[in-house]
Amino acid sequence: MFYASAAMPNHYTAMGAVGAVGLFLRSRQSPVTCAGVVGGLALATLMRPNDGVALGVPLLAAALLVPTWRSRSRVLAVLGGLGAGALPWIVEAYARFGGVRARLTAASEVQGDLRPLLSLVHHLTVMDGPLLCRPCDGDTVRPLSAEWWLVLPLLVSAGLWSVRAGNRDTRREHQGGLPRPGTTPLRACLLATVAALSVALPYLALVPYAAPRFLAPTHALLTPAAALGVLALVDVTRASHRPRIGLTALGLALAGHLAVQLPLAHTNAGIQAGARGDWALVAEVLHEHGVGGGPHTDRSPRSGTHPPCVLRGNTSVIPVAYVAGCFPGRAGDAPRRPTALVLREAEPPPWARSWPRHRVPDTYAPGWVVHVRP
Template identity: 80%
Template sequence: MAPQPRPHHLLLGVCGAFAVLSLVLVPLTLPLGWDETVYASRFSPYAPATPFSAPRTRGVPFLIAPVAAWSDSVVLLRVWLTLLATTALYAGFRPWLRFLGRPSAAAVAAALYGGLWFVLFYAGAAMPNHYTAMGAVGAVGLFLRSRQSPVACAGVVGGLALATLMRPNDGVALGAPLLAATLLVPDWRSWSRVLAVLGGLAAGVLPWIVEAYVRFGGVRARLTEASEVQGELRPLLSVVHHFTVMDGPLLCRPCDGDTVRPLSAEWWLVLPLLVTVGLWSARAGSGGTRGGGRRTRAASPDTRSGGRRTRSSGDRGTPHTARDARREHQGGPPQSGTTTLRGCLLATVAALSVALPYLALVPYAAPRFLAPAHALLAPVAALGVLALVDAVRASRRPRIGFAALGLALAGHLAVQLPLAHGNAKIQAGARGDWARVAEVLHEHGAGGKPSTHETPRNGAPPPCVLRGNTSVIPVAYVAGCFPGRAGDARRPTALVMREAEPPPWARSWPRHRVPDTYAPGWVVHVRP
């Protein structure tokens, strides 16, 4: 019988497949998106700098600095970010290899999360959500270790710091249930866990607080301005909005009138089912049991190590090999069913805590907002997948069951992969329009040199000011102009309108239609 692949190698294989799929489905030449231009323009190769609003943080500029600080190549930047995203995927799910009692569950969890279309789409993007998700799932996995070694504590600090640096609100929403768990669960009640969580949150939020006082006049002032920029955060139910963006667009603001294809709802239907089965499996002690609740010997594929037998999660006593002793010292033995259940419940509660603000406070939606919640639910859902596999294996007709599971997997990929590629094509067309608008502006004497990213001489502001009804910031960036805002005292050099009439004071300005655009209706009004 051929030797079973080690769970560690399975996880590496999943991460490699994630990188390849993202490169195949989303071209490296995809122009920078709206948010990406804001982050990249912090560096001189991508100048002029665009306004950096209150909701944004310095996490993404930190990630892209090794490339963006010296090169304006979009392809090189996306290659770097794809490598970084793949490494983060491995680091995020690596701690779960030992905790769940089924080491292969970590690879399955990474595949469930990494196979979602929006995760694949953003693999090479300068966006914070994937790194928030990986910091969160990695921190929770290390938090659950039975022995909080200095390495595990440092990992909790690092994971929470990364998540909070990228998205402070997500970091706080994640830290709250972890701190509550240290109070409510005796096995997790330790100063090392408390200090690790607090240290990670403090390290991640400190740059945001410093910037709040330097640029906005304090934390409260920054929060108030951030709420205004995001459309006034308030109690509401935006679950329907998140339901409509499951197949795109990347951002739904506003979401009125948007529809969703029924097939695209498959993940939202499958995920609760898998999480429920996973929790039931953990409750039944599936970390150390197989089909029908019977405890198996450690010779099962999930509890082997290189073909040698190790103790099952229910065994007691001292480790019988040097490798076992080392593994127990590093991460502890595979967890008992009760510990696994507690860990799965904590991951589920943390996922709900991170998702709740987006579902109940934010008046718009984007698929990436819930990436941390999907990542935290993935290990629990992975146990559900393995429980279904065990049930099929123990059935009278396993071939039929495995065929059904194979069809379900094929159907899932048949939905997710085309969505990733389709949204990439849509974005390529939409972002190409910005360059076409910039060309028209340049032809009529409004705007700098399109797509050169040259810094204005002597630090002077760009020679033109743009205003409009849509995409003002990215169009102004590509055109080398400054994006004007409502109430700006400066008179705009030009107006960029799409499917809308200009204000009365600009209706006499010369009109220039933008030809060959992906989205129709672009018109440039240049001040005479």
């Protein structure tokens, strides 16, 4: 939930993924259920096309190959969700980039040249910050902060073990008769786990940097199995010869986990609050020099005494422009079009070096400077 209030796609991708997988697993596929699968996959694909495809592949394979889930409605729902989410992306690819291949090439360049690699160490590094590790060469892994990467697989494994044991008990109960067909808890957890790993694989094997939010859909899909793992550990502990000792150990483990994670969350929340405060301070300086006038709507800045303004810069252009009531400049814009440049620890380009320069005081991150076009 750390990213839920941010204008980033990963939280919405995670919610769409959980909804799509959960509804896919329902034994009876009604029109409403199929519509939910379409909607969840469409949301995930619209937000992150690569995540949507990685999620759709195991679902489509399950709908085609696994007898329990083999049905025309599931296949059509998965294909419909992928198509509905990918269509706007494809249209934009031809409208702005000249085609799908050109857009994929441009995306690879922006992401630092996607290629086969192993970035697991980078994902271990970002567990204690920075929230965007790009590049990650100057940071190191703190084993204590990376304990989540050890705890989560253990809990998922315990959850799978517990539902497998439950399946064995069910088969014993049905000896002499056939069990009712349908989605068993084991099959459901296995498919969710496979889908989670499928979504994580591109980030671990292709992207040369890391951020915790990249794996939000993976964590969301693994949560049910991990929760079952927690319940299984509690049940095993209660059934042991010394349940008090076992429950105390589990309580200490939970306290240790919170002791590691809560300070990290508090620290990173403070960093984000400071960064957002800087945007407001930059906007104040812009307003003092006649640029902007308040946050804008989806179509145009709020009405005021100043005409619409355009900002460009080297960092955080979109949020600063929103707070200032301006439009963010695009890479293809003419170089002299922006009303102002917002730079941090950077010199202006040659065509803007004569523009009036205004420092932004009292910022959380130093080095903010505004250059206003005369």
